[in-house]
Amino acid sequence: MARRLAGALLTLVGVSLLVFLVLRVIPGNQITASLGTESGVLTPEQLASLRSYYGLNQPLPLQYLDWLANVCTGNLGLSLRSGQSVSAMTAASLPVTLELALLATAFGFVLGVGLGMLSASKPNGVRDALGQGVGLLALAIPSFVIASALVSYLAAKFGYFPNALPYAAPWEDPLLNIQQLMFPALVLGFGVAAPVMRTTRSAIIEVSSLDFVRTARGKGVSPRQVAFRHVLRNAMIPIVTATGIQFGYLLGGAVIVEQIFALPGIGRQVLNGILQREYAVVQSSVLIIAAAFVVVNLLVDVLYRQIDPRVRAE
Amino acid sequence: MSEVGVAIRLPSAATAPTREPWWQRLLASRSGAVGAALTGAVLLAALAALAGLVPHDPIVQHPADRLLSPSWTYLLGTDQFGRDTLARCMAGAAASLQVSLLAVGLATVVGTTIGVIAGWYGGWIDLVAMRLTDVFFAFPAILLALTVVAALGRGWFNVAIAIAIVYTPIFVRMARAPVLSLREAQYVLAGRLLGFSVPRLLLRHVLPNISSIVIVQITLALSWAILTESSLSFLGLGQPPPAPSLGQMVSEAKSLAVVAPWTLFAPALVIVIAVVGLNLLGDGLRDALDPTQER
Amino acid sequence: MKQSSLIRSGIGLLIGLAMAVTACGGNSNSTSSTKVGGILVVGRTADIDLLDPHKATAFQTVQSLEQIYDTLVGFDSNLNLIPRLATKWTYSDNNQTVTLNLRTGVKFQDGTPFSSADVAATLTRILDPKTAAVARSNIALISSVDTPDANTVILHLSSPNVAVVTAMADDNTAILSAKDIAAGTVNTAPNGTGPFKFSKWTPNQQLELVRNPTYWGPKPPLDGITFRVIPDENSVVSALESGNVQLGVLSDPLAAKSAQAGGLHIDKTPQLSYHVFQLNASRPALKDVNVRLAISCAIDRKQVLDTAALGEGAVTGPITSPAYLSDPNDRPCPSRDLTKAKAYMATAGKSAGITLDAIVETGEYATAVNEMQNVQAQLKDINVTLNIEILESGAYVQRWLAANFDAAIALNGGRPDPETMYGRYFTSTGSLNKVAAYSSPKLDTLFQQGRTEPDVTKRKAIYKQISEELEQNAPWVWMFTGFNYNVETTKVHGFTPMSTGSLIFLRETSLG
């Protein structure tokens, strides 16, 4: 386990380096981003004072090191535009994306496994085509199309757009929170359901042909028990892997749905950071998304151990 | 997004009856046939566009014919510049496929090579490769593509590079897994005993065995590339107009959905056909190519 | 594998899921129209980015801070100057001295009384290069500020200028309290004299303002204003339809069109900012005025407006300030004239055609890329080929500032006074002349006269000449001005939209 933690740490350092370099490569900096065309009006000495204010005058390696040092001490830097500390911003935005990703993954998992079992029940049969069709359709329609159509339909038809109200944290107003996250999670859930469905289908077909399933049927075990205790249980490993990966992608990938549903998630925080050239915001937020992703992978590994006794033995 | 982790079944010694060529088996299976049909249709439309066989020029504007609903002259209606949506869908399909094929091609070659080498040699090569892929996996895909395009600037080539960078790690991890187990397989050991050179071993024995997995991954990655390209366009980072790409058309048409819904449904439908087609084709190929598949 | 077992369990899962979704959706409309008392919720796509009015450039930030702070003077709905914290202002000493009489009995929201010392401290802060204040260039000619008594301020100008008071209407010259400037709490604890007070800011979500009980002016009907961030314009329309937001600020004409379908009240006011196709006259291909005139004649402005912005806007001349509005037909080719354009190209010896690198920005406003596509198509008719380069806003601004382009589609900010609008572009000493890439002795003298002429009718004549000079030499091709869209639900009364997009009249708006 220790080896895995070391590996995870190394990954995070890699991510921090990557995001730091990529941001420096993008043309334009904080000044042009904030002042826009007005920044042409700045006199040379104004420009110099601003550069130092944004810390742009230090040599690159120094900027990287002192940022990393700050991160290790928990100071994720400051959003110079809003005067907000990045850790405060992230403390507000990460839970939103995490909850959204969790709900979407749960929904996607249930739908994906349901459809996967449905289509695996009769390989290459009508049910198979139906299950695959629905799954692939969910995958194929771009999420922003579904999201915008859903939002405008619900608002125009029922005057129902809970996301117009400020974001309510689950502990503040659980009912409103669920209503605000239900539909975005539904949209993202489809994206999760498709790969989970396809993995479930192929895993179930494969496991169903194994000998111990025939043994179970030979013992007179009911079909439902055979489906869940024997087949699904053994098919869990690839399914959990696929679901874990999808959860990881949602952390960064939900930015479009966060835009349309006005959810103050971390995806949007990074996108705004990139557009406004807020280096501190982007670097720290991406690092935290990466950390969350790495933690999810570790959790998936731990989950393996719980599911598969053979792995637990090692 | 990928079926990483699916149990690898080594070909059993069952004496399979003489098999027809793989493509016959592909077309025989339901998903293979439907997949090939759909993907073929999109490919045909794209090639037709490249060959100029389009009802109207996809770029020339006819302001007088703005926002016309589907009619016999404009089968799928026109957009706000009076350009024919059908022609743009065909040209868009060509553009999107162009980006996806390049991106996935790059990702496959680079990713699979690194994966195989990492899997085969192990040791620190494997460690470095794995850490690198973790870094790219941990880095949110859309944001990685976003920053790459913002850095390199637009153009379909840069969009393809961005998507390739996002997918390479998937191919690395997907190719490495089977090589780890194949390395210990008897017949590979036998090959090593017989003194085959490593490249020969890799090419003749290892690659064919993971070819079915790679091919399935390619079709899946192609469908994902098309979707990523459309998301990039939605964020304003897709291919530059006036040349259309499916993603660009969908994101542009999003705000026209009320005024001219056909400008949205046409490209979205082409994306759906392409993605569903490619995924089913992937399934069909996997069944057709996998020697262990009796059914 | 027994099929029946799998089917039943698969379907069971699906049904369970479906019921869960519908059950939650059931009691949905209980929260749709909760309007808390007199709080007006404004929906818009971007959040304010900072609290310091002197540094605010983002449109939405200026719009919010103008509720908290007052400026010395302001504009009425027709953009005529009206008194605010300054009740009277007189030019003297050959327009090189301005005396301002201040309103008495005014308090800051934290209770400290307002006096001339605050005005002096504010102006000094703006003029100080270290602050990097946005309005600095517009009032740079103030050499010194005197405060003979608590209610009078005298400005000494380095050169005669009648536009300096108008510049004081700019929100970037908001009056701060000297105490706050000294304490440096300007960007953290907003404290102005305006009708609404800062209450709470949740970044990326909303800014909440409440009524200022000690406001010197008429008591605002609203208990408070909440500016809510909804990043997608179509979602803003949906929020309005759901009643959770009562006033929406939109820029995308397509989204506005969908709002019309939603039965909402839409205020379309022509913007001051103008959509322009800038030509870089310093580049060899565009040095010859004939080529520029050919391009100007080859572009049908109405077609660009109709295709790129679905006709949501009006064709415009160079000056968009209402008081000095240019006549859009007062140009070499009032409507598209290909023969004349080709003739110009022939005189320039460029009938074979030229190729231009054109840059355009994506992300900030929706229609830019579409405008470029239409202009590109139109210019093909005179063999002018545009190589489009779409840049993300950061990269665009850098290329634009460095004038590193042959041509550029741009949306430049308009100002109520043409001097502050074009002085820095088309005068040889202007800070953005490099970007405009055109100036002439005639324009220099005209701008100098305009700057110093106190009589309004004479100033109008001067700027009419400037407008003609710009159209005759076509450094830029002015195309159209869009609209500011303020979309209101039926519950909003008494709101007056402004062409500057300002929401200053929220202080007169009521809900109910």
Add this chain to the structure above:
Amino acid sequence: MEPLLKVSDLSVVSSGREGRQEIVRGVSFEVREAESVALVGESGSGKSLTMLAVMGLLGPGLSSPTGEVRFGGRELRGMPEGELRQLRGAELSMIYQDPMTSLNPMMRIGDQVAETLTAHGTGESEASRRARKELARVGIPDPDRTARSYPHEFSGGMRQRAMIATALVAGPRLLIADEPTTALDVTIQQQILALVRERQRSDRMATIWISHDLGVVAQLVTRVLVMYAGRIVEDAPVRELFAAPQHPYTAALLASLPHAGDLVRAPLAQIGGVPPAPGSVPSGCSFRPRCPQAVEKCLEDPALMPRNSSLAACWVPREEWK
């Protein structure tokens, strides 16, 4: 008295990609209460599929269009799935060839044994108690620890014992053993065979031994059925079969067996040719191409004919063999 199991004209057909192929071509036989019978034949002769068809456990791509299967006086073929399920594990039960894959790797062994009982209505605690008792009866040391552990923690022999426990815990009247010892090494093989034989006697349980090795089953059964290319070619009491095989194929099989008494190191006799693949079975007697006694008559399809106290599907009586 009606036999415990009566199978008549049973067939199994595969409908894979290579089209429909008959694998089991009309098999009939009987098994009486507490009788132990062997079903012998080369691999690919369809013996396992015959038994799977009897149990109703044919996988996808396989079907059994014709045939009757009467068990304990009831016809299994038309029986609704729910009822058939009641019989499986309780009345008739099966153990399989490969212990490594026949147990669910994710479930504790105790639970898998108990599951046979819970599937037929026994309470959880009662089932696990009897499961532990059964594990002891099949000779597994420390049944409590075994019950809690997982299949991968045990050797092939131990797993096969656990397999047998799951099959016998409910006291079935008929046990079908599909080559249970083939995957084990010889010493363990003998222990497993002895275990089953002992349970056969003590529980008066009927057994059908499927094997490709006549030597192994000889000591276990009273009667032997020989299968070739999807058909039963000989059905004889074990002594008569060894003494005087009535079908040339059986004779050839016996000739290829090493006898303990052989001193001469001569190579074992081999049967020429290869058993026909399912799709390409010759007309008439399927053994004809490889049969030394083949005559003109053999072009006709022989049915099982009485020969002394056995049945043989061969036109040429033993006496006339060359």
